[in-house]
Each structure stands twice: as structure tokens, then as C-alpha cells.
Amino acid sequence: MSHAVSRLRTERLSRSIKPFVARGARAPRCADCRVIADYCLCAWRPRTAAESAVCLLMHDTEPLKPTNTGWLIADVIADTTAFGWQRTVVEQDLLALLDHPQWQPYIVFPGEFVESQRVVTGVDPGEGKRPLFILLDATWTEARKMFRKSPYLDRFPVLSLQPDQISRYRLRRSKRDDHFCTAEVAAMCLELAGDQVAAQALDAYLDVFSTHYLGAKFQLPLDLDDAVHQRLKPFL
Incomplete structure (x- = not known):
């Protein structure tokens, strides 16, 4: 599988002085889904179309982490680009x-950290344009630094999401329930833009990915007929 995030991962590995070793590795x-081979996710990759596009600005090691969910976005949304972020x-x-x-x-980005005149809460790209969502794929601390130190982004509106749910992401810890993983953020953006089918597919795919990943981590049997897998099947 070759998409923007996998290509960025390959490029980042080529610059590594020593091999990147993920926890529990x-x-x-599987080279295509990054999950332990017995729990491979490849057969569950959804197929859907979207009017929106996603641009991932990824902090240094994010493309290397098997828990990174930007990879899932690139699996689902064809118009996904990925760039490694550098300050200079x-x-x-x-x-x-x-x-x-x-x-x-x-x-x-959260509107509470931005000048109010830049903040929008809806998506209206205008006639002849398509929405391009720029996501800072990093930890919260890293993302705040990236936002401050990327002046080329200052001319664009800041979409501040106002979710009414808590994060379902289970593969990395956060001290706050209102911190969402990158795939969850992308799904919310897609829904705002009217790409409901793509949003639902990405949400369902994230849940299946989490189930397979945790199953591999704890050597749990997979039930391919459970509610999580059934939710994704219409998008395959």
C-alpha cells in the first residue's frame, strides 16, 4: 500500500541513524497496515469517496508510530497529502x-488559542473550491508549537471543532477526554463538510483498527462478526 503517509514513513526511515523500534514490536x-500479521487489518480497509481533502503536517516521528491514525485517513481519503513538519x-x-x-x-485547531477574527466553526469553501483540512499530527504539546511556529498558515481560517462526545481512542493516553486522535478530528471535519459517508467510514475504520491493534497487543481472539466489524462492513 503506497499513499502519502506510507511514503513519508519510508522517507523518514531513510534518514534514521538507528532503526525505529515500536513498543511491542x-x-x-504487516507492512501495509502496521498491525501484527495475525491481526492484519488490510481486508477491512474501506472504500469511499469524499469532496474534502486532508493535509497532514506530521511531527518528526509520527509517521513511524504504528499507533498513528493519520495513516488511517490516507487509507480512506484519496486526496490526503502528508508532509514532515520542520521549524525552519x-x-x-x-x-x-x-x-x-x-x-x-x-x-x-482549538479556537480558544487563536485570535477570534480567524476562528470559524463551519465549512463554506465558496463556489468552485473544495475544503482542505490541515491537521497537525502530533501530541498536543508538539501541535501547539507547530501552530505558533508555522507563519505560512497564518493567512488561513482556523476551524475550531465543538464536539459533543469524548474521545474513543484507546491506543495512546491523554489526560483530557476532549483531546481527540487525528482520525477522529478528520472524521468530524468531513462531517462538517457534508462528507457524511466518508466520515462514518473513517470512524468505523478507526474502531476496527483499535480492536485489531489491542487484540494483537494482548493476544486476544478477534470476533469478526462483532458490532465493531459489522459497522464497517457497509463501507467495504
Whole structure:
């Protein structure tokens, strides 16, 4: 499987001085889904279309982490791009993407940390444009630094999400229930933009990914007919 995040992972590995070893990485992982082979997720990758696009700005090691959910976004949304974030260097391909006339970029970030005149809570890209959601794929501490130190994003509206649920993500710990993983954020953006089918598919795929990943971690049997898998089946 080759998509934007997998290509960024390959590029990042080529620059590594020593091998990246994920926690619990003793068993071989599937190269395409990053889950231990006996719990492979590849047969559960959904197929759907979306009018929206996603641009992932990924902190240094995020593409290498098997728990990274930006990978799931790229699996589901064909128009997903991924760039490694650096404080002093901006890729020309990223700037060209942001300047392309078909897109209306939105930087997705909590409005409480932004000047009020930049904040929007809805998606209205205008005639002839498609929404491009820029997601900072990082820990919360890293994401705040990335937001402050990326002046090329200052000209874009900030989409502040107002979710009425708590995070369901179970693979990394957060001290706050209102901190969402990247795939959850993307699904909320898609729903706001009217891409409900893609949003539902991504949400269901995240739950199946979490089930397979935790099953592999704790050597639990998988029930492929359970409610989690049944929810994803209509999108396969």
C-alpha cells in the first residue's frame, strides 16, 4: 500500500541513524497496515469517496508510530497529502498545495488559542473550491508549537471543532477526554463538510483498527462478526 503517509514513513526511515523500534514490536507487522500479521487489518480497509481533502503536517516521528491514525485517513481519503513538519524549512510542494485555486484550506485547531477574527466553526469553501483540512499530527504539546511556529498558515481560517462526545481512542493516553486522535478530528471535519459517508467510514475504520491493534497487543481472539466489524462492513 503506497499513499502519502506510507511514503513519508519510508522517507523518514531513510534518514534514521538507528532503526525505529515500536513498543511491542517483537512480532512481525504487516507492512501495509502496521498491525501484527495475525491481526492484519488490510481486508477491512474501506472504500469511499469524499469532496474534502486532508493535509497532514506530521511531527518528526509520527509517521513511524504504528499507533498513528493519520495513516488511517490516507487509507480512506484519496486526496490526503502528508508532509514532515520542520521549524525552519517549508516544503515547496506544501506551499504549492496551499496556493492551489481548487482548495480552501482550513487549519484545524482549538479556537480558544487563536485570535477570534480567524476562528470559524463551519465549512463554506465558496463556489468552485473544495475544503482542505490541515491537521497537525502530533501530541498536543508538539501541535501547539507547530501552530505558533508555522507563519505560512497564518493567512488561513482556523476551524475550531465543538464536539459533543469524548474521545474513543484507546491506543495512546491523554489526560483530557476532549483531546481527540487525528482520525477522529478528520472524521468530524468531513462531517462538517457534508462528507457524511466518508466520515462514518473513517470512524468505523478507526474502531476496527483499535480492536485489531489491542487484540494483537494482548493476544486476544478477534470476533469478526462483532458490532465493531459489522459497522464497517457497509463501507467495504
